[in-house]
Amino acid sequence: MNISITKLKERRHQPWKKNNLEEKAAYLFLLPWLIGLMVFILGPALATGVISLTNWNMITQPAWVGPANYIKMMGDANFWQSIRVTLYYMVLAVPTLSIVGLLVSLLLNQRLPGMNFIRTVLYLPAVLSGVAVAVLWLSLLNPDAGVINSALRALGIANPPNWLNDAQWAVPAVVLISLWGVGGNAIIYLAGLQNIPPGLYDAASIDGANDIHKFFSITLPLLSPTMFFVLITNLVGAFQVFDIAFILGGSRGGRGGSLLFYLLYIWNEGFRSSRMGYASALSMVLIIISSLVIVVVVNTSDRWVYSEVEEK
């Protein structure tokens, strides 16, 4: 078929012309997803924004209060506590999960007998229900009768941590529980590792590179897109901690609010205390904070994420 460039450009800018069936089809296929996005995500997000400017207790009609909820937030000790707890968890968990996931994937990438079985076993905790996992760990972390502290005492540690009963150890306990599900990250890293052309390692060996050189010069750079993906998903996951915190610390966020994660605080305010307006304001702030974090990470990714696309 001989079509001039001009005619192609015309077709592109006139999608509703009869002969642009392909473009019409594309929009039609996109439409259900777009409608879903609007109805289930953007629409409720906009509604949340409006409700955040009201004082709604779910019993009487909402009353307009303007930015009062946001002003109140600034002086709310529980708000700052929930920010502290969530950020503390993020700072501890995200690097730990990323690094441990990478190390586990390097082990899983070895060609050894039974490796498929080991990969399955390591991935299993990631597919278990969060509530079931939390209930299990509640027993394991019992300071007096739990397996963890019994093992620590057997190793000679006379005063093991009080875990969930100690404000200092509560968040590290949640990080420990999260590490149990590191198989998910490891599988993603494994996929990235197996995409690295083996020829590069061979070439490096010929040039005299040792394993450490190969790791830092080949593995890490080529794995950086996968690391970026894992980093983003872990960051998002850190903002979404709820079920584990609810089971381990109860609805009020544990001893001294040590497990008062942000999402748990939103749930408390909205559904337990019937302060839906304030909870909506908290939700809007969460959207802003999490968006800022993700935007910063994405904008700085150029400096450390390797891309195979040639610069023009």
Added chain:
Amino acid sequence: MNTHSKTSFIILAIVTIVSVLLSSCGQATPTTAPAQPGTQAPLANQATVAANNAEKVKLSMWGFSGSSDTFTPEIIKRFEAQYPNITVEYTDIPEDTYPTKLETAMMAGAAPDIATLYKMEWQKGGKFVSLNDLYASQNVNLADVDQGGLFWSSYGGNIYAVGSFTSAVLLFYNRAMFDAAKLPYPSATEPMTVDEYAALAAQLTKKGSNPEDTIYGADAPVPYWWSDYRTTFSEDGTSIDGIFNSESNIHLYDVLAHMVINGDAPSTAALTAMGSSSRQDLLVQGKMAMVITDSQATTVSCEANHIPYGAAPVPVAEKGDKPWVFAGTDMEGIPAASKNIEAAKTFLAFYLVEGNKLRLENGDLPYNMKLANDLNWAGTGDTVGRQSELTAINLAGPAIIVPGMWDVVAPVDGAYQDIIDGKSDTKTALEGIMPQMKATLATAWETWNAIK
């Protein structure tokens, strides 16, 4: 912007606006106006049972009685036998999600016809129908019912729920352990002071080499939930200053914490080691001589295991303090948005009369205390235990309304544990959490006052 982008933008904008409008079409418009206290909400489609007995009505009922509850299925069965044109479908919901689920349903106009009252905000906000006429129609004298349960079922001069049983938080004791120690039973009318309670516990404790082998004299749970709310809050429920940190209240917490420290009451770790899921288990097993717990479950448990028991009002801080008994009932009411209010009232009228009789048959103390006396509830089972229980429960009276109370007192558990662990003295521990409690209380009252 080129033509292609402009067209795409317009299409996307239209989709966005339409979708936002669709997603913002929120609550179903209720078919009833919100009930005002003292009035019944007018309905377009009420099933008037009296007018047309042949009309089939299906009532939905929500509660959290638990999967082992046999009372609710039985009362429904008896009701349906008497009113064959009305069926009742009961849905059991876990208690921790029940208030949220019901509130959401009420907001969406999808509330059940009968539901258990849980938050006084619902009464204040007119979310339930007044049942004053129902009590009158069944000739139930309000003075005859359990006054604690009546308090929690009412607001602003209206009663919003009926009950079938009476349960109270009392001090239960194992009579056999007292007889073996040759100690007199606690009085069913005069509460012990906390010092007397601690001294008695010390006499009854038999220490073993580990928690599983120890027999504890008494229970020392954190007192905010079983002692008079007036030891924490002012009479109007708006303040804790000078009350929660009063010398008397500090003494109460101090003595109880030291009972645990001295080994006369079990610690949390000891309770875990003993593997017991409830306090009445420990009483029945002979591992604790006195427990502070719920009467309904304890009576059943003790009688089933042939443990001679007694009941008394809970300890108070000082001599001369008024006896305090927290009593309550199952509070079944009718959400104002129900489409079958008349049929629901028919069911609740049956519940108020026949439900109380069924409770008696099952050995439970009914909500109607006159019925309990007339049918000699205390004359069956463990008569000594039941008589002391009935005497103690008759001390129950009105409590005080404190919105969001459980959120306000949430930090107290941690402070109490700090006292037991020796991390803080009692006064410092209690005063240290007061700013947080006050802030939560202020917010709770703000929310409460916004409900009109």
